[in-house]
Amino acid sequence: MxxxxxxxxxxxxxxxxxxxxxxxxxxxxxxxxxxxxxxxxxxxxxxxxxxxxxxxxxxxxxxxxxxxxxxxxxxxxxxxxVFIFVILILLFIFMARLFMIRKALKHSEYEIRKAMEAVRQTNEMKNRFLSKMSYNIRTPLNNVVGFSQLIACEPNIDKETRQEYTNIIHQSSEKLMKLVNDVLDLSRLEAQMMKFQVQDYDVIELCKEVCYMARVQNEQTGIKILRLYRKRPSYGMISTCYYYSISVETTS
Incomplete structure (x- = not known):
């Protein structure tokens, strides 16, 4: 044991x-x-x-x-x-992508609103233009039609009165032609088909010519055209035809 x-x-x-x-x-x-x-x-x-x-x-x-x-x-x-880290990375990428999408949407919304505002302003300008154009067309057109009828229907008109009517018809026709050309130019501008004959020109000399034409045109209205002189020429690329037209219309 x-x-x-x-x-x-x-x-x-x-x-x-x-x-x-x-x-x-x-x-x-x-x-x-x-x-x-x-x-x-x-x-x-x-x-x-x-x-x-x-x-x-x-x-x-x-x-x-x-x-x-x-x-x-x-x-x-x-x-x-590792799984949590991958999820966090994917979540970060998703949030960054979502932020970029929201930013792009806001930018697109801003651009759309801007475009809509531009369209609205353009439509308002068109409406004002058409309203003014209809008024401006109506007067010379009535002159052409009315005085043409007078000349045609009144054979007993004296030579001096007939010449006066003819001058009124001629001036009204020129105004109508100018209005039609303006409408065509506006259509070309909207279609981006407008062609400008741009050339190097002395702006000071161009302003002098515009002042001269405006002064001649406004002799009867009493509007004074001030001229600013400069000794040295200042050249620039400009379409003289449209510059003359815009300047004369502005000062008339």
């Missing part, structure tokens, strides 16, 4: 017996007990070594499993972090 449950104590007892037999001179019995004690010690040591080795292996396996589990957890956390 002692040998099985307490092998170390039993081995110590065997060693004690071996020493006793050695003291009494029984060396053979002492050697026998020494051999039994050493054999028991070796078996105990072997058992302890095996037990410790099993415990070490068990502990190693446990630590290995824990380490492997920790690695798996770390790998899972890393995958989660």
């Amino acid at each position: 002692l040998k099985k449950n307490f092998p170390n104590d039993y081995a110590e007892q065997l060693l004690e017996k071996a020493r006793i037999w050695k003291q009494v001179g029984q060396n053979e019995k002492a050697i026998l007990f020494y051999e039994q004690a050493l054999s028991l010690k070796d078996s105990v040591t072997t058992v302890l070594s095996n037990t410790q080795m099993k415990q070490i292996k068990k502990r190693y396996n446990i630590e290995k499993n824990e380490l492997e589990q920790e690695r798996r957890n770390n790998r899972t956390q890393l995958l989660y972090l």
Whole structure:
């Protein structure tokens, strides 16, 4: 019972017996007990070594499993972090794209409103132009038709009156022709087919000519045209035909 449950104590007892037999001179019995004690010690040591080795292996396996589990957890956390990072990048790209789309929509809305405002202003200008044009056309047209009928229906008109009527018809015809040309020019401008004969011209000299024509045209109206002189010429690229027309119309 002692040998099985307490092998170390039993081995110590065997060693004690071996020493006793050695003291009494029984060396053979002492050697026998020494051999039994050493054999028991070796078996105990072997058992302890095996037990410790099993415990070490068990502990190693446990630590290995824990380490492997920790690695798996770390790998899972890393995958989660990568997934979250990718989601954040995609979200950032989506928000940036959404911001750009909203910005483009706002710009398009602004351009559309601007174009609509330009169309509205153009329509208003057209309406004013047509209203003014209809009024301006009506007067010379009535003159042409009315005085032509007078000349045709009144054969007894004296020469002086006939010449006066003829001059009125001629002037009204010129005004009508000018209005028609203005309408055609406006149509060409809208169709972007207007062609300007641009040339290098002295602006100062051009202004002098315009002032002269305006002064001659406005002699009866009493409008005074002031002239500014400059000694040195100043050249610029300009369409003289339309410049004359616009300047005279502005000062008339």
